[in-house]
Amino acid sequence: MSKIKKSEMDKEQTIIMSGNYASAWGAKCSRVKVISAYPITPQTTVVEKLADFVDGGELDARYIKVESEHSVMASLVGSSMTGARSFTATSGQGLLYMTEMLHWVSSSRLPIVTTIASRGIAPPWNIWAEYTDILSIRDCGWIIQFASTHQEIFDSVLMSYKIAENQGVMLPYFIVYGGFTQSHTSKPVRIPPQKEIDSFLPPPPEKGWSHLNLDPDNPITFGNLLMPQQEYLDFRFLIHDSMVKSKKIIQKTIKEFKKSFKRDYSGLTENYKCNDADVVLITYGALAEQSKIAVDELRKKGKKVGLFKLRYIRPFPNEELLKLFNSDVKVIGIADQGTAFGNPTGGPISTEVMSLLRQSNRKIKVLPYVWGLGGRDVTVDEQIHVFHQLMQLKNKNEYPTDDTFQHGTVWMGLKTGA
Known part of the structure; x- marks a missing residue:
């Protein structure tokens, strides 16, 4: 783990940054503990900036470099099962490549947050803004939010963990914005003092999630086979039920965010x-x-x-x-x-x-x-x-x-x- 420098901001600052950097700053200020990374345009600078934060001692997190997007999400399944706040970012073909694991994450009820710098789907190759990538996997059990501004990208990462980790939700979360039009353009973003962010977004439970926690001293079997007469349907209903009920948690979190930071995102x-x-x-x-x-x-x-x-x-x-x-x-x-x-x-x-x-x-x-x-x-x-x-x-x-x-x-x- 990287040693934290004494450089955390004690007052609000406005920094001109790209949409991708806003995503990375959101993860940093959320104090994520595990980042799994594989580069793909136009997302790459998200994980590059996070690598800078970790290498520079500004973020105390484990940074995992893997060989594919499928492995990105597979590794985060493991980290999130231990109760670690986990994050990644991807785009386009990379999102499609990790699709199998997206279902594993939602069915495991793991509150992983992923930002998507959306792009067109190949062929023909296209790396510019389009939402077919995220829309094609909209029914895999993840909360899906579109961020329209750079400030909203940053703010949404903070809110996403508070929503996803709520005991009544426990679902993964996508924050989506346009490739290049947002990912690579730069605008001012207001970064609150870290102590105010910590007050709004406390760390997850030390003992892990209440429904699942990997503990070497107390090994369990997870994801085992269910017969047709068993509770497979019930598990699927509970995902849908929690997704529908998450609307109230989303609204509540938006109100709490407005109270803390004086920015209002209206609702769904x-x-x-x-x-x-x-x-x-x-x-x-x-x-x-x-x-x-x-x-x-x-x-x-x-x-x-x-x-x-x-x-x-x-x-x-x-x-x-x-x-x-x-x-x-x-x-x-x-x-x-x-x-x-x-x-x-x-x-x-x-x-x-x-x-x-x-x-x-x-x-x-x-x-x-x-x-x-x-x-x-x-x-x-x-x-x-x-x-x-x-x-x-x-x-x-x-x-x-x-x-x-x-x-x-x-x-x-x-x-x-x-």
């Missing part, structure tokens, strides 16, 4: 000028922040438009969406920055939102979008154009007629129609 979703809107765009990630500019521009012209940002997709914010559906909204656009080939819309989240819409008694028109794949730019003007399409649907019941409208979804920037 963010309602931006939706209260009187008749046209609303639903989306997630950094492009949701940019969509606020489009909303503001149209509001200046008297257009009743709003943005509904999904901060979490697991657990899915059913209650918040149903409240939106039961407002005055007439038309909803749902923009995915990822794909789900062959499903009803081609976009994973738009299909889930439309499924939930069936629980509402209101007849709301819906137009799904797929945008920003492979890191393709989506400008403010293009987002304003999206709102104009939605207003056209509201006013004239007219769907887009150009070649980007395929199979009931607008594929923004499509160069070759079907």
Whole structure:
């Protein structure tokens, strides 16, 4: 273990840093005890910065260098089973490579935190911002949160351990942000005094997790075979039950964070000028922040438009969406920055939102979008154009007629129609 230097900050500082460094600082300030690392673009500088912290004596943690992403998560299974606060980061193909172990982590109820600098999936090779990597494994039992700003990346790491390690949750946690657009750009990030962070986020129990603890003096068998008539289904239900119930813990933690650090993250979703809107765009990630500019521009012209940002997709914010559906909204656009080939819309989240819409008694028109794949730019003007399409649907019941409208979804920037 590295010796801690007497350099921990005793007052808040604002540091200009990349999104990846914000992730690494979040892990450092959370006092993680085990980091397992394998480099992959655009995540690499997260684990590089953590290596600097450990090597420089600023972080008392075991840094494990392994040969693959599968081994990254396998090694963290072992560390977390001992009760150690564990962390890693990955992207794209690396996330897919560790998929087997992701299920092992959630089924073991281990509160491991992983940050994802999301990128496109190969082939063809693509390393720029897109969320198909995380969306393709959204049902493996991990809490999934999108961070839209550099400050939110840092803050979310602190909150993630407090949520994941809660006795009523005990589930692993993904914090997701865009490759390069967030991972490699730099913005000011406020770092609170370490003693205030320690007060907000105490260390995990010294004796390990209450449901599982690897102890050489008290060996146990874990993950053994269950017959069909035994409790396999019950274990799976309990994961789902804890995921759903984690919503209350998430809300409680956000309130505690606001009280401690005076920053408010609203909840599982963010309602931006939706209260009187008749046209609303639903989306997630950094492009949701940019969509606020489009909303503001149209509001200046008297257009009743709003943005509904999904901060979490697991657990899915059913209650918040149903409240939106039961407002005055007439038309909803749902923009995915990822794909789900062959499903009803081609976009994973738009299909889930439309499924939930069936629980509402209101007849709301819906137009799904797929945008920003492979890191393709989506400008403010293009987002304003999206709102104009939605207003056209509201006013004239007219769907887009150009070649980007395929199979009931607008594929923004499509160069070759079907």
